[in-house]
Amino acid sequence: EFEQGPPIEAPVAVRLVGPELETLRTLAARTQQVLETTPGTLYVKNPVQTRRTDLQVEVDREKAGQLGVPAAEVARAVRFGLAGLPAGTFRDEAGEDHPILVRMPLESGAWPALGALERLHVASVTGA
CATH class of the missing domain: 3.30.2090.10 (Multidrug efflux transporter AcrB TolC docking domain; DN and DC subdomains)
Incomplete structure (x- = not known):
């Protein structure tokens, strides 16, 4: 079994990429809401919701x-x-x-x- 690119923690993963962190936070929150209300979805993680300093x-x-x-x-x-x-x-x-x-x-x-x-x-x- 071979994988190309960075490892993915789950069978299905959504990654958002962009230059503006605040825009990514907004889009990630919306995506999180959609995923959490999708039947059968488990363990939704949103790493950008936690602000880091x-x-x-x-x-x-x-x-x-x-x-x-x-x-x-x-x-x-x-x-x-x-x-x-x-x-x-x-x-x-x-x-x-x-x-x-x-x-x-x-x-x-x-x-x-x-x-x-x-x-x-x-x-x-x-x-x-």
Whole structure:
């Protein structure tokens, strides 16, 4: 069995391609609605419905080392604090699964404010 091109996760897949992300989000939402109301359709995924933001954190390795904090632990704490740590799944009455994430409390926006990083605690190798 041979496949050409990128792997596809399902027997039927719909891919939208275009230069404008907002247009793709709108079209993907419409496509998702059509697919979800089509009898026999299972597991509709819409990866563009989740907005992504890249954040680059530079760790002062010398200071982190003096405090006994591995740089990887700082990156892990920031990632889990902002993006969340998967803690399980909730299934609603319609049978849809929703991820449960543990993360820092949201402030006024949809994501924790960058100022929340000041309140982030990172454990050292001794657990302190």
